[in-house]
Amino acid sequence: MSNPSNFKFAKTDEWVSLEGNVATIGVSDYAQSQLSDIVYLEFLVEPGDEFTTGDSLVTLESVKAAADVSSPVSGKVLEINEALTDDFEAVNADPFGRAWMVKVELSDPSELDSLMTADAYTTYCEERDH
Amino acid sequence: MTEPTIFEISSPGRTGVKFQASDVPQFDVPKEFLREQLPMPEVSEIDVIRHFTRLSQLNYCIDTGFYPLGSCTMKFNPRINEVTARLAGFGKVHPLQPVETVQGSLALMYDLQNWLGEISGFSGVTLQPAAGAHGEYVGVMIIRAYHKDRKDSKRTKMIIPDSAHGTNPASSAMSGFDVVAVATDNNGNVDLDSLRAVCDDTVAGLMLTNPNTLGLFEQNVIEVVKIVHEAGGLVYGDGANLNALLGVVRPGDLGIDLMHFNLHKTFSTPHGGGGPGSGPVGVAAHLVDFLPCPIVGILEEGSEDYPPLYGFVEPAKSIGRIKAFFGHFGMMVRAYTYISMYGKEGLKNIAEGSVLNANYLMTLLKDTYKLAYDRLCMHEFVLEGHWPDAPEVHALDIAKRLMDYNFHPPTNYFPLIVPEALMIEPTETESKQTLDLFADAMLKIAEEAKTQPELLKSAPHNTPIGRLDEVKAAKDLVLCCWIPEKNS
Amino acid sequence: MFIPNTEAERDEMLQKIGLSRIEDLFSDVPKEFRYPDLNLPEAVSEMEALQNLKDLAIANDSTDDLICFLGAGAYNHYIPASVDAIISRGEFLTAYTPYQPEVSQGTLQSIFEYQSLVAALTGMDVSNASHYDGATAAAEACVLAYHHFRGKRTKFILSRYLHPHYRETIKTYFQGYEKIQITGDDAVEGFQASEDLLKLVDTNTAIVYVQYPDFLGRIHDFKAFAEQVHAVGAILAVSVNPLALGLIKPPSEFDADIVTGEGQPLGIPLSYGGPYLGLFATKNQFMRKLAGRLVGETVDNKGNKGYVLTLTAREQHIRREKATSNICSNQGLIALTSTVYMSLLGKQGLRQVAKLNYDKAHYAADQISKLKGFEVLDLGAFFNEFVVRTPKPVSELNSLLLDYDILGGYDLSKDYPELENCMLLAVTEMNTKDDIDYLVEILQEVSND
Structure with a gap:
């Protein structure tokens, strides 16, 4: 699965897509493949919560691993994708679409500048595989 | 083969025990409290004996074969321990009896406290903790209490090497400390530079496993302890690997401030399929006042004619009670029996035997399996279970294939810092012949990995059941074969 | 003895390693600390x-020597012979945690059955594979509640009639959590009814802990209480005596969220306080937050039913400092003990033994209430324990009873100053009518001295 060219990526494998001042956050295809089959997903934030870079938004569990989705940006939670709690398989099946996790209002849009482009992230993933 | 569950073999009207008829009048239970449905199985005694005997036969165990699980110290469990723990004077004693009626239990606990202290070089010991992780939590709480007592509130950081057992960071976090990891250097020791870099006046302590989980004795242990002490922190010893040191060196002498013991690893009490453990904690003199309460002490000194009167005492600044009653007494009886049979000169034979067995086995395997750190090991060693010319084979496949050779697999995927780790701990109770057979199997499997990798990928083939679908288990979550009727 | 290799074999192995002396294996150990002189006794033979152990054991008075009326969290019950026969099998005794399911189906299926039996007995949806004991299970339930509310609710309310050791353990566990307020168990007028606890319950309350039957043996109906606890969104946790549940309604009937308890009455020897068994069962809603092991059903690569440890990603070996609990064992063999016990007794036996306890305790209370100078406190319905006000201090009375080979009840004044001269007596199926009549006779005799 190729990384969408209009998304930005964090070193910790989260993606961000921007519409106006609203950012949507999820995890990358590389992240889901490393975790293997997701068996549980739990939101650690709810709409209205404010958070800063690095705060944990979501917990993911597979059979052999657990990972926290940490926020690559700062802001306020507008919406969470509650359907994912039951449809956690979407994280494996459609990480860039159906498995969006949190929509946030950015408090500092300049934080996006420090994230990677899709191309840079693709290279970054390839390096880690070797 | 599949054994039905105890619920599935239930037949209405059966029972496995007959109690005597009541010899007192019947009293009515008020209707509002009386239980109507009791959905428990109904089976006869022979049903129960056969069911659990059949289940037992699906288990691998120390009694049937070699169990080289790294970090678990699967040594022989002497049967005399089972006999002594079941003596009526121990097994049928109530924990709240007046101390005058339990002087045997208290004398045993008093001696065991002292013996463990002597073996490890500590001034005080609590026998209360129920398991190693429970002992760790006690240790971490003692560290907190020590700094608090000194009115030093800055100490929020617990340093933990990246090779540590997962319980170390979990215990620290559970007690509210921030966990800071330090790296391992090229020789498998704590990296002194990264340790120095994180040691400041916010350090509460360091949790050090020695020998570490790579099976290596911390070569800079004196320096490590000094760095932490100079920063004002305490050094906690994870005693999981004490088997390698018994009678050879005492952690307290190396400057370790406190440590837990695993009676179920080092002192031969059985693992019982996952418990009960027992995790006493030993502390240096400056921490004795913080031990959990109560501990066993002498209430009245004895004389030539009378033994002392043993009882319970509360340490002056105790962190408090950490479980009901006084610990896993049955495990204490077993450990006491075991230690008494080795005695002052014999304990070192345990460490020597376990270290000799590990190094011998490592020597037989290290040309075929990559050794993570090539130096003399202590009681265990870590191999890498993969080869460039067998790319599809992983440590897990080797582990599963070993079962076909009638061996229990080593610990795999731990420690996390070694890729495809296979962690092997033979213990002192295995013979050279067993080690030779195990090495032969490991070498054959290495050969198979290159010639018939599919044999490994689909292993095990000779076990009661094949590889299990863990994803299905976690997704479907059937944790119970009895489904409650919901109140409407 | 326990180390098989001969000296010749050791030399051969050393040679293979390339060393000449055993001591060379320890070259990394600082020389000045090697081979300390240990102040320990000389080794002894098995015989x-x-x-030696027999000498220590006979220095104790056991319940074989004494007629036991002591309970207070540990009880003298009959253990059928088949229980020990099963748990003594090496296949269970000397196996490790079932991390390799292909060679551990015996342990795994028996844990699965344990989980099912505990769920059935408590009426809850799910049970874990057990905790250390009743006290630590209660503390872990509070840890669960703390994490359930992500630390945002900071009040824990404990009933004064939750076992004193359990309350102390919870307080010890939380001493590092400065924001947590543990309340509810202070001395009050009378015998704290649930209304007193409810006054404390608010939207900052994470958990309310009660005991059933409570520490004084009383059986309460917590139905209305539970509704009020739930009205503010708090968790209702109940510590139980599992044997009582053979006779009285399970906590599920008053909508408890978490049920913990001491499993010792289920076939586990008194053994001077341990190892015992921490029961831990919850509603489905809390399943993911259960600390400790869980076994789940699945299939193997040929479609055969089998069992594995599941939800392990919550545990410390994966989550490390992010795990909510550090627990990494269960009570393995002790959980098996209770599994065999519950299977043997089953539906009929559990009901029968619970009723024997109930009847004998009520008979004893009736007889003692007739004694001059003694008062059985009327505290409502009770199971197998009750409170007696005595004409002398309990410790004094108990010493006198010991002279008649009677192990008297628990002295409540230690934990409850308001219950001066009050004794908590436990009566089980082990006490015959003659035992009880003898107790009554001796109580009268020694109180007249």
């Missing part, structure tokens, strides 16, 4: 060890 001598057994004799």
Whole structure:
């Protein structure tokens, strides 16, 4: 699965897509493949919560691993994708679409500048595989 | 083969025990409290004996074969321990009896406290903790209490090497400390530079496993302890690997401030399929006042004619009670029996035997399996279970294939810092012949990995059941074969 | 003895390693600390060890020597012979945690059955594979509640009639959590009814802990209480005596969220306080937050039913400092003990033994209430324990009873100053009518001295 060219990526494998001042956050295809089959997903934030870079938004569990989705940006939670709690398989099946996790209002849009482009992230993933 | 569950073999009207008829009048239970449905199985005694005997036969165990699980110290469990723990004077004693009626239990606990202290070089010991992780939590709480007592509130950081057992960071976090990891250097020791870099006046302590989980004795242990002490922190010893040191060196002498013991690893009490453990904690003199309460002490000194009167005492600044009653007494009886049979000169034979067995086995395997750190090991060693010319084979496949050779697999995927780790701990109770057979199997499997990798990928083939679908288990979550009727 | 290799074999192995002396294996150990002189006794043979241990054991008075009326969280019950026969099998005794399911189906299926039996007995949806004991299970339930509310609710309310050791353990566990307020168990007028606890319940309350039957043996109906606890969104946790649940309604009937308890009455020897068994069962809603092991059903690569440890990603070996609990064992063999016990007794036996306890305790209370100078406190319905006000201090009375080979009840004044001269008596199926009549006779005799 190729990384969408209009998304930005964090070193910790989260993606961000921007519409106006609203950012949507999820995890990358590389992240889901490393975790293997997701068996549980739990939101650690709810709409209205404010958070800063690095705060944990979501917990993911597979059979052999657990990972926290940490926020690559700062802001306020507008919406969470509650359907994912039951449809956690979407994280494996459609990480860039159906498995969006949190929509946030950015408090500092300049934080996006420090994230990677899709191309840079693709290279970054390839390096880690070797 | 599949054994039905105890619920599935239930037949209405059966029972496995007959109690005597009541010899007192019947009293009515008020209707509002009386239980109507009791959905428990109904089976006869022979049903129960056969069911659990059949289940037992699906288990691998120390009694049937070699169990080289790294970090678990699967040594022989002497049967005399089972006999002594079941003596009526121990097994049928109530924990709240007046101390005058339990002087045997208290004398045993008093001696065991002292013996463990002597073996490890500590001034005080609590026998209360129920398991190693429970002992760790006690240790971490003692560290907190020590700094608090000194009115030093800055100490929020617990340093933990990246090779540590997962319980170390979990215990620290559970007690509210921030966990800071330090790296391992090229020789498998704590990296002194990264340790120095994180040691400041916010350090509460360091949790050090020695020998570490790579099976290596911390070569800079004196320096490590000094760095932490100079920063004002305490050094906690994870005693999981004490088997390698018994009678050879005492952690307290190396400057370790406190440590837990695993009676179920080092002192031969059985693992019982996952418990009960027992995790006493030993502390240096400056921490004795913080031990959990109560501990066993002498209430009245004895004389030539009378033994002392043993009882319970509360340490002056105790962190408090950490479980009901006084610990896993049955495990204490077993450990006491075991230690008494080795005695002052014999304990070192345990460490020597376990270290000799590990190094011998490592020597037989290290040309075929990559050794993570090539130096003399202590009681265990870590191999890498993969080869460039067998790319599809992983440590897990080797582990599963070993079962076909009638061996229990080593610990795999731990420690996390070694890729495809296979962690092997033979213990002192295995013979050279067993080690030779195990090495032969490991070498054959290495050969198979290159010639018939599919044999490994689909292993095990000779076990009661094949590889299990863990994803299905976690997704479907059937944790119970009895489904409650919901109140409407 | 326990180390098989001969000296010749050791030399051969050393040679293979490339060393000449055993001591060379320890070259990394600082020389000045090697081979300390240990102040320990000389080694003894197995025969001598057994004799030494027998000498210590007979220095104790056991419940074989004494008629036991002591309970307070540990009870003298009959253990059928088949229980020990099963748990003594090496296949269970000497196996490790079932991390390799292909060679551990015996342990795994028996844990699965344990989980099912505990769920059935408590009426809850799910049970874990067990905790250390009743006290630590209660503390872990509070840890669960703390994490359930992500630390945002900071009040824990404990009933004064939750076992004193359990309350102390919870307080010890939380001493590092400065924001947590543990309340509810202070001395009050009378015998704290649930209304007193409810006054404390608010939207900052994470958990309310009660005991059933409570520490004084009383059976309460917590139905209305539970509704009020739930009205503010708090968790209702109940510590139970599992044997009582053979006779009285399970906590699920008053909508408890978490049920913990001491499993010792289920076939586990008194053994001077341990190892015992921490029961831990919850509603489905809390399943993911259960600390400790869980076994789940699945299939193997040929479609055969089998069992594995599941939800392990919550545990410390994966989550490390992010795990909510550090627990990494269960009570393995002790959980098996209770599994065999519950299976043997089953539906009929559990009901029968619970009723024997109930009847004998009520008979004893009736007889004692007729004694001059003694008062059985009327505290409502009770199971197998009740409170007696005595004409002398309990410790004094108990010493006198010991002279008649009677192990008297628990002295409540230690934990409850308001219950001066009050004794908590436990009566089980082990006490015959003659035992009880003898107790009554001796109580009268020694109180007249």
